[in-house]
Amino acid sequence: DPLGIAVIGTGRMGSDHVRRIDRVVSGARVAAVIDVDGERAERVAGTVDGCAAYTDPAAAMADDAVDAVLIASPGPAHEAALLQAFKHDLPVLCEKPLTPDAASALRVLEAEARLGHRRVQVGFMRRYDAEYQRLKSLLDAGEFGRTLMLHCTHRNASTPPGYATPMMINDSVVHEIDVTRWLLDQEITAVTVLRPAPSSAAPEGLSDPQLVLFETSGGAVVDVEIFVNCGFGYQVRCEAVGERGTARIGDAHGMYVNAAGRWGGEIPQDFTERFRDAYDREVQAWVDATRRGEVTGPSAWDGYAAAAVCEAGVRAQATGERTPVTLAARPALYGA
Ligand code: NAD
Numbered sequence: 648d649p650l651g652i653a654v655i656g657t658g659r660m661g662s663d664h665v666r667r668i669d670r671v672v673s674g675a676r677v678a679a680v681i682d683v684d685g686e687r688a689e690r691v692a693g694t695v696d697g698c699a700a701y702t703d704p705a706a707a708m709a710d711d712a713v714d715a716v717l718i719a720s721p722g723p724a725h726e727a728a729l730l731q732a733f734k735h736d737l738p739v740l741c742e743k744p745l746t747p748d749a750a751s752a753l754r755v756l757e758a759e760a761r762l763g764h765r766r767v768q769v770g771f772m773r774r775y776d777a778e779y780q781r782l783k784s785l786l787d788a789g790e791f792g793r794t795l796m797l798h799c800t801h802r803n804a805s806t807p808p809g810y811a812t813p814m815m816i817n818d819s820v821v822h823e824i825d826v827t828r829w830l831l832d833q834e835i836t837a838v839t840v841l842r843p844a845p846s847s848a849a850p851e852g853l854s855d856p857q858l859v860l861f862e863t864s865g866g867a868v869v870d871v872e873i874f875v876n877c878g879f880g881y882q883v884r885c886e887a888v889g890e891r892g893t894a895r896i897g898d899a900h901g902m903y904v905n906a907a908g909r910w911g912g913e914i915p916q917d918f919t920e921r922f923r924d925a926y927d928r929e930v931q932a933w934v935d936a937t938r939r940g941e942v943t944g945p946s947a948w949d950g951y952a953a954a955a956v957c958e959a960g961v962r963a964q965a966t967g968e969r970t971p972v973t974l975a976a977r978p979a980l981y982g983a
């Protein structure tokens with residue numbers, strides 16, 4: 648039987664995941680959708696055969712048709728949904744962030760550790776992007792020696808209303824935090840944030856762009872340009888500098904055009920386009936692992952560590968000071 652998935656939150660990401668599970672992913676179906684906005688839940692449920700609509704995640708998780716949960720509600724709602732899923736021992740794919748702060752992420756981590764087995768995959772989808780995977784394989788092969796630095800660019804065309812300065816770390820740079828930890832297989836030990844005079848294109852009060860620096864447990868340094876109102880498109884790049892070579896991803900263009908005395912190509916406009924294949928592969932990998940009775944991919948530990956780095960990052964943003972990251976001890980469940 649296909650895996651019956653309950654999707655919590657039917658906004659931008661949730662409704663896209665519903666479409667993905669319904670039309671792209673194999674071995675699964677959307678059994679239920681949940682949204683505090685009941686009308687929205689009904690509307691999205693109406694796009695899928697045999698899909699129930701709920702306003703309460705607990706009621707959906709008690710539904711016999713539900714075998715697994717995909718959380719795509721806003722970050723502050725994640726902890727309650729995760730703890731509820733643990734009560735039913737249901738596998739979970741939780742959109743980033745695991746939770747919005749380190750203390751709540753630690754509570755989730757400890758609750759999962761008490762179950763005695765992993766249940767959570769965190770939605771750090773870049774780990775499923777073909778370009779990032781090539782870079783990871785190259786670095787792991789060791790041909791370039793030790794990785795000394797990463798230079799990252801993370802640009803969004805524009806920000807939605809309500810997008811505030813701390814979100815540049817918590818919502819956006821959180822992806823570079825995960826990618827750094829994953830590519831280097833190291834923890835981030837300190838964060839510094841530099842803020843140039845804001846772009847006149849930034850909404851009032853948003854300090855955009857910023858330069859974020861990470862130091863890592865293996866002595867690498869990582870710089871991230873975060874620029875969320877660049878205007879021209881969605882661009883995510885990463886260059887790794889090793890002892891004997893460098894490699895860069897994120898410049899791929901699907902089509903290269905020559906016309907009217909110019910060369911060029913198109914730039915994607917948002918993450919749903921740039922990372923479409925990565926989201927597809929992320930959800931398929933989660934479904935496949937779940938059906939094998941396994942949990943793979945970014946763990947609750949990765950979600951907790953990212954939250955701890957974000958907390959230091961937001962403090963560094965406010966103070967302008969180099970801010971060390973403190974991490975709790977890593978439970979045995981998440982390896983050495
Ligand atoms: P959104 O605001 O478009 O949608 C959120 C939906 O959740 C809304 O329909 C809202 O009514 C509903 N909701 C709010 N509280 C709820 C609750 N307690 N229970 C059930 N439903 C609730 O937000 P979004 O942009 O789709 O973001 C959702 C999640 O996805 C966030 O965690 C966000 O960080 C993450 N996200 C990830 C990526 C990525 O690239 N991986 C990109 C964007 C957003």
Ligand code: ISE
Pocket residue numbers: 803818819822875918
């Ligand atoms: C958004 O929440 C995401 O997760 C996107 O991947 C990121 O590029 C964007 O900046 C965030 O706002």
